[in-house]
Amino acid sequence: MSKDTAAPQTAARVSLETAGVDGPAMAALAERHAAITGADAAEGPSVLVFADNDAARLDEALAPPRMGGLELPVPDPSAGDRLLPWVAQGGAGLSLTAATAYRDEVARHVADALVTRAELSAETRDSVELALQEAIANAVFHGSLEVDPDLRDSAEGFKAFVETVDARLEQPEYGGRRVDVLASWAGDTVEFAVLDRGPGYSGPPQVAPNAAHGRGLALIAALARHVGVEEGGRRLVMRFQR
Amino acid sequence: MEFTTNNQGGELSVQMSGRFTFSDQEKFREVVNSVEEGNVNRCMLDLSGVEFIDSAGLGMLILLNDTAGEKNVGLTVRGAQGQVRKMLDIANFGSILTLE
Numbered sequence: 001m002s003k004d005t006a007a008p009q010t011a012a013r014v015s016l017e018t019a020g021v022d023g024p025a026m027a028a029l030a031e032r033h034a035a036i037t038g039a040d041a042a043e044g045p046s047v048l049v050f051a052d053n054d055a056a057r058l059d060e061a062l063a064p065p066r067m068g069g070l071e072l073p074v075p076d077p078s079a080g081d082r083l084l085p086w087v088a089q090g091g092a093g094l095s096l097t098a099a100t101a102y103r104d105e106v107a108r109h110v111a112d113a114l115v116t117r118a119e120l121s122a123e124t125r126d127s128v129e130l131a132l133q134e135a136i137a138n139a140v141f142h143g144s145l146e147v148d149p150d151l152r153d154s155a156e157g158f159k160a161f162v163e164t165v166d167a168r169l170e171q172p173e174y175g176g177r178r179v180d181v182l183a184s185w186a187g188d189t190v191e192f193a194v195l196d197r198g199p200g201y202s203g204p205p206q207v208a209p210n211a212a213h214g215r216g217l218a219l220i221a222a223l224a225r226h227v228g229v230e231e232g233g234r235r236l237v238m239r240f241q242r
Numbered sequence: 243m244e245f246t247t248n249n250q251g252g253e254l255s256v257q258m259s260g261r262f263t264f265s266d267q268e269k270f271r272e273v274v275n276s277v278e279e280g281n282v283n284r285c286m287l288d289l290s291g292v293e294f295i296d297s298a299g300l301g302m303l304i305l306l307n308d309t310a311g312e313k314n315v316g317l318t319v320r321g322a323q324g325q326v327r328k329m330l331d332i333a334n335f336g337s338i339l340t341l342e
Contacts, residue, residue, distance in 0.1 A: 102265060108294075126325065133296045137264045152301055155274060155309045162268045215297035215333065222332070 011088040013039030014067075019050040019057065021072050029072065033080050036088040045087050047080075055104045058094065062113035067092045071100055074176070082180045082195055092117065093182035098144035098196075099175035102165075107132035110181055110192075118185035124240050127223040128192070134216035135194035135236045136179065141165070143196025143234060144177040149214065189225075191239045200232035243269060243292070247276055252283035254315075259291030262326075264298035274302075274309050282315050290321030295329050307339050318342055 014037050018026050026049060030037050045067035050057045053071065061069025067087045071094075072079050083095040092113075094106065111129035114120050120128060141147050145168045151157035168174035180195040220238060221227050228237040243266040245258045256273055277285055287306070289295075303319065310317035320342035322330050335341060 105261065105263075105265075108261075129294075130296065130325075133263065137296065137298055141264070152305065155278065155305060155312075158267075158274070158305055159271060162271055166268060215300060219297055219332075 011036060011085075012044040012090070013037060014084055014087050015039045015044060015046040016070075017046050017048050017066070019048055019052070019060075021049050021051045025051075025072060025075055028075065029070075029080055032077070033084045036084055045090075047084065047087055053097075053100050053104070055109075058104060058106065058109040059113070061094060062092065062109060062117075064117065069094045069096075071096045073097065074172070076176075076178070078178055078197065082182065086182045086184070089184075091182055091184035093180060095178060095180045097175060098140050098177045098179050099169045101136055101144075101179040101181075102140050102169060102175075106136055106181060110183065114183060114185075114190065118183070118190050118242060120190060120240075120242055124190070124242060128190070128240055131220045131223045131238050131240075132181065132192060132194065134220050135192070135238065136181065138216055138236070139179045139194050139196035139198075142201065143198030144179060145169070145174045146198060185242060188242055189239055190242050191237065193235055193237050195231070195235045198234060200234045245269070245273060247273070249276075249280060249282065252281055254280060254282045254285045255288065256285065257288045257291065261294040262289075262292050262299040262302070263294070263296045267298065267302065270302045270306075274306055277306065277310055277315055277317075278313060282313070284316045285310055285318070287317065287319045288321045289319060289326055290323060292322070292326050293324065295326045300329060300333050300335070303335070303339065316340070 016030055016037055047068045047070055048061040048066055049070045049072050051073050057069060068083055070080055070083055083093050086093055107129050110132055111125050115125050145165055147161055147164045151161040177197045182193040184191050224238040224240055226239040230237060243260045243262045245256055248255050307317050318340045
């Protein structure tokens with residue numbers, strides 16, 4: 001951040017590192033976020049922008065001094081719109097396609113990374129992993145793939161559910177939708193936000209004790225110190241004591 | 243999640259290991275199928291090798307239990323430990339499934 005900036009500004013500039021993303025796509029990303037990107041990786045936070053979907057990328061992206069990872073397999077005008085401003089403000093996170101969020105055990109990777117980076121206790125780490133797992137499940141299945149959760153209540157429906165998931169993961173308009181997992185920590189608190197680009201939802205789900213689905217939000221509420229549903233159900237915020 | 247099955251005279255034992263989560267729904271269909279289609283009177287599901295389960299995993303256990311019920315297959319779930327045991331307790335699965 002330059003010292004002669006007139007407007008009050010706390011954000012740092014974010015540098016973008018590429019791993020297999022072609023030049024024009026990187027240039028377009030940097031151009032769209034020109035106000036907050038462009039620093040030297042040695043000075044400010046950096047974000048790894050990658051095109052392949054190797055699970056090792058998640059650990060690379062979350063290892064210091066990097067502050068995040070942005071999956072960019074195809075040109076995407078929404079890429080970085082949530083992650084880059086978040087990182088500029090001091091947070092960390094991953095911005096992935098729904099297909100990658102489905103496949104790559106994102107909750108485990110993020111929880112493990114935060115043990116060292118945010119000094120989570122072992123107990124909090126486990127709560128964080130499960131809460132993130134549930135939030136990401138909602139973002140993938142309901143937000144991104146838009147599959148009917150009620151299907152899972154019968155064996156016949158479960159087959160239809162699995163087949164729909166399988167098909168939609170391959171379709172860019174579903175499986176290519178962006179899921180963001182953002183983290184920040186300060187004082188005794190660690191905060192996460194999980195975002196999807198789906199139709200959203202309203203109202204708490206009613207769950208029968210022996211239903212085969214619908215426990216996710218209740219679990220999150222039991223694990224986190226604070227839970228907030230924002231942006232019409234497209235952003236779930238969770239806070240924990242570190 | 244990985245699993246192996248072994249059917250001995252209608253007694254199906256299923257041994258699961260790894261993480262049992264929403265990513266395993268397609269794979270778990272094979273377990274449900276083996277109870278549905280096979281020559282099975284009883285099914286023993288051993289979770290001792292499972293280290294992590296999410297609510298989708300719990301849902302799949304309910305589904306397996308329902309399927310077993312429809313086919314008159316006695317299902318017993320055993321060996322849950324650590325986080326898996328905790329999750330089954332939180333969800334009060336002892337009142338829904340036969341747990342050992």
